[in-house]
Amino acid sequence: MKAMVVQEGQLQVATVDKPTRKMTELLINVKAVGINRTDIISRKGRGGYLKNPILGVEIAGVVEDNGNDPSIPVGARVMGLVNGGAYAEYAVMPADRAMIIPDHLTFEQAAAIPEVFLTAYQTLFWLGNLQQNETVLIHAGGSGVGTAAIQLAKQVVGATVIITAGSEEKLAYCRQLGADYTINYKEQAFDEHVLEVTDQKGVDVVLDFIGASYYEKNLASLKTDGRWILIGLLGGAKVDQINLQQLMAKRIHLKGTLLTPRSDNYKAALTTDFMQHAYPMFSQQRLKPIVDQVFPLEQAQQAHQYMEDNKNIGKIILTTE
């Protein structure tokens, strides 16, 4: 089969063996693939989390072999997380992560769901414990996880949503998705704006993809008993001079997380919970996958470059068709 493999840090077309389905796995004919930052990190060889030499952690496609598992028929349209191997014509997926694609969605749209919606769901609700009537600050509002998080925070618990982004176009898009307050971080210190719109109280939850460069401002933006979910380091990892007294006095919960390296059991449990509490909202048109651009599989390298330029709103997708 055709697959994209990394050669000297670049994605190249190659012909490789079809993957072999193990017990409790499905063999999927891949129709579309979502690109994630973890793929870029893996391509550059800076500590990828998965052993699979073929990149990619989420797919949408058609079940080719279900190992006689009657719960997911051959021919079913499914989407879900895979343990690498997505950038290819075929991939295997643990059956307990397969989600049936809602009828009204294309494969390209479906491939834009698993990683970002599951990550946003996990960070907002499992780790952030976001409640009705609470307020969440979502950085990188226009990113894949950002656009998913805005929708989930509004639709699942009706929280107040504040986002940051770097262009007026992104801010306007986030407002369309339901964001209550939007901040252009290039024009305004976001913590000041957050305190202003929250009557100086701050927010209950921060989704932090930025890390070091926002450390002090995130801390200033958080309420007492606030939950600070650290899920990316686009602004660096090293913070000079932190004061633990601030974390203690405000009783902050600072939680680092990553989804890709977690166990199969964790991903299955997260998928199950998501299926119950969020997935039905796609058919109700209350949640929608946000696709920015679709590239042919062979142009995966260009697609990575496009993500690195940070111009996308929502997901970048590869298609095999």
Next chain:
Amino acid sequence: MKAMVVQEGQLQVATVDKPTRKMTELLINVKAVGINRTDIISRKGRGGYLKNPILGVEIAGVVEDNGNDPSIPVGARVMGLVNGGAYAEYAVMPADRAMIIPDHLTFEQAAAIPEVFLTAYQTLFWLGNLQQNETVLIHAGGSGVGTAAIQLAKQVVGATVIITAGSEEKLAYCRQLGADYTINYKEQAFDEHVLEVTDQKGVDVVLDFIGASYYEKNLASLKTDGRWILIGLLGGAKVDQINLQQLMAKRIHLKGTLLTPRSDNYKAALTTDFMQHAYPMFSQQRLKPIVDQVFPLEQAQQAHQYMEDNKNIGKIILTTE
């Protein structure tokens, strides 16, 4: 009534009005008082958390006026948290925090229970989510909270307990209380020992009373998905540089906490949960209050000095009798 008040940073005997019981409060004839580090911070005027000019957050005594609340009779021996005002002959206590003193315990022993056992319970179980078969690292093992935490971790969930302390006497005492491994931090880098006795895996939970000076070693001692409960800063607050990548890759939950400034509702809920899951173990002799020294109320200043010298194992108590 007689009370100890702060004058120019020193505790002095004074005569003040008896406190007035409000609805849902009990008036208590105070027999014994537990001393806590928060009292020392308040005495020194460095940001006490309570408005009451009389120090002290926990008492044991006899109910003098119950406002006709039939659930706690006049004359009952009770212990519990108070919102300041403990260093006195009388104090008021919200009725939903009053715990009946087990028959076999003296007032001095009972006054050694509320703050440290509730704090240890909260940090180990509510925040640390410590489970059976998990391992906890408890710093300051000989301290009030340390001696309570060792017992609770062993008795409530049967966890493996590793402690640090600064003298052989304290280490031996902690072993008697149930600690599985003890480390003299003056003689050994504790993280190396922790990794050694956990097969290089690290611990699930750290109870951190130390802060800055242990930052790197605590991080090194924690397992992936470890919970790091920050509850004191005996080793300073300022860390020169931190690397958020380490927190994220290990998916650490770093939770700052303090008990005294929390809401009345929180303290009542914590007391209720503690009554159900830990309190019965005092009568079963599976948990015991650890009293190091008892001082007369009038010698509260000397008692503070004794705590500041860090020589105590367990609690320092004031008695009115």
